[in-house]
Amino acid sequence: MDCLRESVCAFKDPRKQMNITGERIKVIMATNGVGVAWWVRDLWSSDSRMDEPETLDRAYSQKTCEVLIIGAGGAGLRAAIESKDKGADTLIVCKTLLGKAHTVMAEGGIAAALGDVDAQDNWQVHFSDTIVEGQYLSNWRMAEIFAKEAIDRVYELEQYGALFDRTKEGKISQRPFGAHTYRRLCHIGDRTGLELIRTLQDQVIKRSIPFMDEVAVTKVFTDPKTRRASGAIGIDIKSGRLILFRARAVVMATGGCGRVYQVTSNSYESTGDGIAMAYRAGAELMDMEMIQFHPTGMIYPAGVRGILVTEAVRGEGGILTNAQGERFMSKYDPKRMELSARDVVARAIYSEIVAGRGTKNGAVYLDVSHRGAAYIKNKLPSMYDQFLEFAGIDITKEKMEVAPTVHYQMGGIRVNPETGESSIKGLYAAGEVACGLHGGNRLGGNSLSDILVFGRRTGAAAADAAVGIDLPAISEPDIEKEIDRILSPFSPGGGTNPFLLKEEIAKNMWKHVGIVRNEKDLEAGLEEVERMRGVAATVRAKGRRTYNQSWLDALQVWDMLLGCEAIIRSALERKESRGAHARSDHPGKDEKWLVNIITVEKGGEMTHELKPVEKLPAELEALIKKD
């Protein structure tokens, strides 16, 4: 990126004094008592490199902005648009290429009570569905804002250029989804996420909001005096160089941590960096034990295990059967059958497989072929392609084999429902990395409206907060300490392969912290995490810094292990079964566990606090639909 070149200091020792003026950099180096002043235009060129090995080069460039947005999925892009529209100098930084974020994988649709198909639908019902299926752990205010504003966000997205499927009357078409009372999911075939991210990406480009893709942020800094978020440091993956970001407000939109599990529908980048960075900055995490298992992931062939089979297949009439041909959902939720809540369907499938009624590949069947080839190809085009190309199965004629796959992290950074601000001033969070809306179980389609509603609110709040304050400070020792950490995988010794360790981490979680948990397994999983921390210290990167994945992964394993620890410790804490969290040693829901589990660092230790869920105000309580 050209913007990278704006303010650059490529000298090996950043402690030497720098004054940055506009495009040029004035560097005053005191060497051997002789002061040398250099005006340098472009220091990226290779001849400015010193004799040190390239991998240990501590130099970093600097970027200053008002609002720094980390992550360019739906939440990050929507926040950036709002922040820019509010007039703040906004910068987007993301780990992968622009437009590739995990939002792209969202398939079924975006939930908003437009009432285009079912006129009885309204925000009140959507609110009730969200709270009830979230097993009463959701923050009521977030759910209220969400249900009300989702409608406007969908219309707004349409006016940004997204093309939704239509009803006969020319309105936005909506499809049924699990545990939504009415048909509520606005969709674009089964590629809703792709359309959403492309539309927002276009808006970002249209507004000329600067973005730096393929920059992996590793730490968020706070002002040592005021504890306010003050910026971040990261690696420009393409060049392997370090960049320091100074900002007045930082928005985390880094997504979830699905990759800590072996079987997951999540992208490479979903390694939980955001929760790890926020936690290390001192922010509170919440409900980390709540990991959503999507009921239907591909299971066969092994090479594509975990890839999502959208809930829209069931929304469009797909039927689940076990190996004996029994439509087993009638045993678990006779009323809603296949369109029950995700936690219910996932556990039902799991139970069938564990009871030996699964297929030989350890799966159950999902069949939509009765809807006819033309209908399927129109409504589920990418599912049709996916099965045909990966598994050689024609879903218009044959059954799919499916099994649960890790899909979403309901927990995350605890935020203020109105502004998205975390417990650290100036540090905001939106989207999957934030917590509070989905409670114990997220409804399908609610995440896409979540990222729009809270992406917008967070962007606005961050922009407002950034106006009229001095740039918070970043302490030199903090920067130096983080550079030490960033460069540690290049230090001599060790030699563990980061890719292998990542696999081990993921296997451990799958084995010990799965759909149904128990204390013994959780303890064993935690022990493994501790052991792997020791291994992580011996992980080394190979080769040069330019696009060095082994280096990035060597740093990522620390974030993943932190996420694992938070999940396991919270799971040990919650001694009941609620929503996505099922304990075989504590079956059944318990009223006294109507609490949110807060995870926060105290004195270098991970500690937990239990906070009772806020009671709903009477007028909202009245909206809750009781069966």
Next chain:
Amino acid sequence: MSQVATPKASRTVTLKVLRGIGSDLTETRYDSFEVPREEGMVVLNAIHYIQANLDPSLSARWNCKAAKCGSCSAEINGKPRLMCKTRVDSIEGEITVEPMKAFPRLRDLVTDVTENWKVAAMIPAFTPRVAPGQEWRFYQRDVDRSREFRRCIECFLCQDVCHVVREHKADYIGPRWVVKAASLDMHPMDGLNRSQFMKNEGGLGYCDITKCCQEVCPEHIVITDDAIIPEKERVVDRHYDPLVWLYRKIPKSHNQVEADAKKALKVVFWGTLLAPLILVPLYYLAVSVLG
């Protein structure tokens, strides 16, 4: 490579991967790796196996591993393809994996595709033809025209295969971006005409319709037939049709009387031009019928 000592060829597959070497990774060589076969394995699985077991310094860009994000573009046995969507068992013998050639190579299989964002910024953005605020009504058939182009996952394989992009990068925006323009032009609520842009900055005339791009599209977008040719037709209609050209020469007016006069002039203009087109065939028809 001790784990894969099995002599049976069917048990393993050989991957020849292009590597960047030397101090600035500009020199290249091919490294061969023996990777055990797994059922349904894709090339990206093999690359992951190499990273985890044989050589952690190998770099390859990837993200979703489900053919939805378009990150893992490469040339597999010389053909631009997604590594996550190419099954190993679909290829006989050795598999050669190289980075896309149309973009600067960063390391091993990773190329720098940032130049695309500059092009993206050039294309006139979606501009609704009605004032914002009101609810829009349009129909599925309107949506369907544009929907094909919205499947694009920006893998840039079409840009990679396009010989025009390779030769005339500065002049022609390339198939991905024609698809983008088409997706906006065919949006039922879009009010812009991008033909001027496509003709000039877009360099659409450079495309000589060899249809290579639609061959390689992993999303099966029929790029040339459905996007490029209609876009070319728009340019021709707007800029090279002599009648339209003449018509556009008639100056626009805001004065009502003058406008009416202009309208009358237009009727005369069209009448004069179209009358022979209708009358001449009629004349010949009459002559031939009456003998």
